[in-house]
Amino acid sequence: MLDEDAMDQPVKPTTLARRATSYDVARKAGVSQSAVSRCFAPGGSIAPATRKRIEKVAAELGYRPNALAQGLISGRTNMVAVLISSLTNLYYPEVLEELTRRLTERDTRVLLFSLRAEGEVDEVLDQVWRHSLDGVISAARLSDAQIQLFEDHRVPLVLYNRVPAKARAASVCCDSAAGEVELVERLLAAGHRDFGIIAGPEDSYVGEERRRAALDRLAAAGFNDVPVVRGDFSYSGGREGLRQLMAGGLSLNAVICGNDQMAIGAIDCAREAFKLKIPDDLSIVGFDGTAPASWSSYRVTSIRQPVRRMTEAAVSMLIERIENENTSAERRLFAGEFVRGASARLA
Amino acid sequence: MLDEDAMDQPVKPTTLARRATSYDVARKAGVSQSAVSRCFAPGGSIAPATRKRIEKVAAELGYRPNALAQGLISGRTNMVAVLISSLTNLYYPEVLEELTRRLTERDTRVLLFSLRAEGEVDEVLDQVWRHSLDGVISAARLSDAQIQLFEDHRVPLVLYNRVPAKARAASVCCDSAAGEVELVERLLAAGHRDFGIIAGPEDSYVGEERRRAALDRLAAAGFNDVPVVRGDFSYSGGREGLRQLMAGGLSLNAVICGNDQMAIGAIDCAREAFKLKIPDDLSIVGFDGTAPASWSSYRVTSIRQPVRRMTEAAVSMLIERIENENTSAERRLFAGEFVRGASARLA
DNA sequence: ATTCATGATGCATTCGAATGCATTTTGTCA
């Protein structure tokens, strides 16, 4: 009995669930740790026979290189941060999904930071430096000072749908101005004369870009006192926005919204609260080309952002900057695609 | 001249943009590296004066502890993975947002993995082990074998809205069955007799749960041949599903959808393709309580998942398991909340 | 003033892989 107990004891010695390291593999395969390392490194100089032996042992032990150790010694972590301001804005989930997919394809992990308050950015950046992330794609607002920090820390940065006020940084944008101008021109061509705008919040780059472009184009056509209200890019923001515009007592026949979600809210509000027929009584246009905007209850007339191409560009630009230290700041502008929809009466 | 040059030279020596380490801080503050480490560690034994001096120098040098080194030596990375299957399912962005927010509050970073194909799970898990992640929250399907790997690797796992077939694992779920039963009973009470079901895909846990619960309850009420079609939880899946049900030529008056998004698709299809009035001609119910479901064009009768409480629970359970090695597998079920909406004729 | 306990500090080692350099092996060609 005692013997059996004694024999049972050492079955699971000190190996208790410690992960196998390159040393473990090396010992069992009768080679040095360097050999193991080289075996898994891309261009490692290793004899085919040795490699085979190491790979066999590695598989037996379930060996996997420790990413922390690799990152520490090599300076590359194969991790990037994606900064997004609000996932409840229905445009972002699609962007996020595309970004993570493309980054994953390129063997890069995504650290997600979802920002609510402006002030959180600094904490996030702190994490970026601490974790030695290889780069950052930001669809959240960064100050010039914050952008400058990236240069100081030598961390590549690509801005998504925003450009820095003054600092230099790579960016990928949908041409909001051009898109907005196209919408306005189509509305003008169809004979609309009484415009209203439900713009995005002041701190949104694309929001301001769109508002400004619309107002400029309208002014060029001789419309100078176009009423503007602001929403927060949400459904209820759109509803509330329309209510405010209508409260003015003026007769609107075209409302330009800062994004699709507000357009949807505006449409619902127009139908429900004001018994208006869209687009017969009122034309409403949005921006983004999100999925819900195409649902048959809305069919929002809008500009679709080429999300696939934009995310592809953002990822390529980032990877390029990670691999090539000195890549100049570049700005890529993508044209949006007009979506006719059925929420605006057009020529 | 020469003198001046010589003096200018060493201004920027080898310091060229290398990040400050604890050794740099130690040297400049005249203490050992250990002291610096202890200064930043929670319970470190350090004299107030020394701490002050170190903190001052650290601030000057912009020192930040290197997370990789910390993770390597301590075994804790303060990073967890969140696995999500499809962000285009509008229910997930909200979940993801809540999860990241709560995890961030607890000083934990989120590594996002967005899975498309079933097969990708293994690669993701590989990354989890490699990066020594502290834990995983999975809203994606895992096989029993995969769940077992978490035990082997001693990595805490919390499943979100799914339970393992046989393996043991912590999980947080909304009680789909109870919710579905409530919907069915309300439909029955209102006198509906001709039911149809647009279920989710077979490989969805909640999808099957909901379908089964609805069918069981209907069978208990004497309805045995309820037609069932399947969709992929998408808007178009809902449209197509309704079309298929209607193609049967039978007279439906209540359609039970696997989630809100399909309910919305079904509503649009019913109105557009079949000129039906909702809910007068046809009642349609969904599940989840997502934001678009409450838009006034739809007002989907549904069951709202308590996302806040569920994500809070998932995060707490995970953190608890990270901090306390041996926490038993626990399953927490949350009741959904009935949303009356206006897409079903109810008593 | 002496003894001890407590706190503060430093030293040396550890985590796990990558890599420059030295050394050995293999292969090629004359």
Added chain:
DNA sequence: TGACAAAATGCATTCGAATGCATCATGAAT
């Protein structure tokens, strides 16, 4: 077969912080 290039391998060090242990300083208690 000898000479020499090229490939394969190992050794030792490095990345940056944490921590057990030993040492030293400080203060309290007698």
